[in-house]
Amino acid sequence: MERQERYICVIGASNWDMFTYCDRIPVIGETIKGTDFKVSFGGKAANQAVQASLLNTKSLGDDVFGNNTLNNFKIRGVSVEHVNIVPGVPSGCASITVDKEGSNNIIIVGGSNDLLGEQDVIEATKTIQNASYLLCQLEVNLKTTLKALSIAKESKCKTILNVSPVTNDTEMLMNMLGCVDILIVNEVELIKLSNDHQVDVENLESVHHGARELLRLHIMVSDVIVTLGAKGCVLVNRLSIDKYQHIKHRDNATMGKPVVDTTGAGDSFIGALAHYLTTSMLPLAESIERACNVAAICVTRYGTQTSYATFLELSPEDQI
Numbered sequence: 001m002e003r004q005e006r007y008i009c010v011i012g013a014s015n016w017d018m019f020t021y022c023d024r025i026p027v028i029g030e031t032i033k034g035t036d037f038k039v040s041f042g043g044k045a046a047n048q049a050v051q052a053s054l055l056n057t058k059s060l061g062d063d064v065f066g067n068n069t070l071n072n073f074k075i076r077g078v079s080v081e082h083v084n085i086v087p088g089v090p091s092g093c094a095s096i097t098v099d100k101e102g103s104n105n106i107i108i109v110g111g112s113n114d115l116l117g118e119q120d121v122i123e124a125t126k127t128i129q130n131a132s133y134l135l136c137q138l139e140v141n142l143k144t145t146l147k148a149l150s151i152a153k154e155s156k157c158k159t160i161l162n163v164s165p166v167t168n169d170t171e172m173l174m175n176m177l178g179c180v181d182i183l184i185v186n187e188v189e190l191i192k193l194s195n196d197h198q199v200d201v202e203n204l205e206s207v208h209h210g211a212r213e214l215l216r217l218h219i220m221v222s223d224v225i226v227t228l229g230a231k232g233c234v235l236v237n238r239l240s241i242d243k244y245q246h247i248k249h250r251d252n253a254t255m256g257k258p259v260v261d262t263t264g265a266g267d268s269f270i271g272a273l274a275h276y277l278t279t280s281m282l283p284l285a286e287s288i289e290r291a292c293n294v295a296a297i298c299v300t301r302y303g304t305q306t307s308y309a310t311f312l313e314l315s316p317e318d319q320i
Helices: 044-054 067-075 111-115 118-122 125-129 142-153 170-177 187-194 204-217 265-279 284-298
Strands: 008-011 015-021 036-042 059-062 092-098 104-109 133-136 158-162 182-185 223-227 233-237 245-247
Touching: 008 044, 008 125, 008 142, 008 265, 036 044, 044 067, 044 133, 044 265, 092 111, 118 125, 118 142, 125 142, 133 142, 133 265, 142 158, 142 170, 158 265, 182 187, 187 204, 187 223, 204 223, 204 233, 223 265, 233 284, 245 284, 265 284
Parallel strands: 008 059, 008 133, 015 092, 133 158, 158 182, 182 223
Antiparallel strands: 015 036, 092 104, 223 233, 233 245
């Protein structure tokens, strides 16, 4: 029997990222002088697809954006079978301010991403259902994302949802989580989704409590991964809900280089995680550790996709 090709399908947004670097992020009403300005390709879905592709996983994007972004995908080995360009509609854009510690704030304008509809997803049904993993975020129309997750759940395709940017539409979110296998949240999203404002992200036991509440609230989710930046991740599995695993990148993953820009690090982690789950079929915890190693590299560089590590830049143990 012919072996079926394993690949990742990504549904979501692609943006132009405009970076302003400065010593500190200004307060409202304040004008300060910046130190640098850069432009990069971005968008959560695009970032995740590109990071997976750079690690030699075949990815498929499903989105609407400009010719330059389309060419960028082709150059980086991401299939554009279901990508369309909408004439007369501007591409999505993200304005990002980064301080000297590498921290950032971001404003996103959806542009053509907002026109990605349910029919676009329906037309990609076969591609979604034959994928090993479907990656979704919340940067495009929520109904579109729900449709994609629903289509995947009708097949053997596993689903990963990154709840960012977090939505106030509780009903829609509940419907989406009914189709999710792996839920990925950061510190802020954990607090909001678990309805537990007592969660202390500096305390791993408290993070575990919040993640456990998420699993109890959303019974279809198998695993919750809480990303904690430099502190790594907390993984809670439904089958061992009273335990948690704290997973960090190796101490030598960054080769001692300082953090300069954390933008897109979460997308790097998710793209790398999907790569390891798809190509190596490693246990989830081991895949998370390797994905942390990959993401640790990108924060030592500037930009989003321009900062992402390629397969050959990884340590031998991570070249899977």
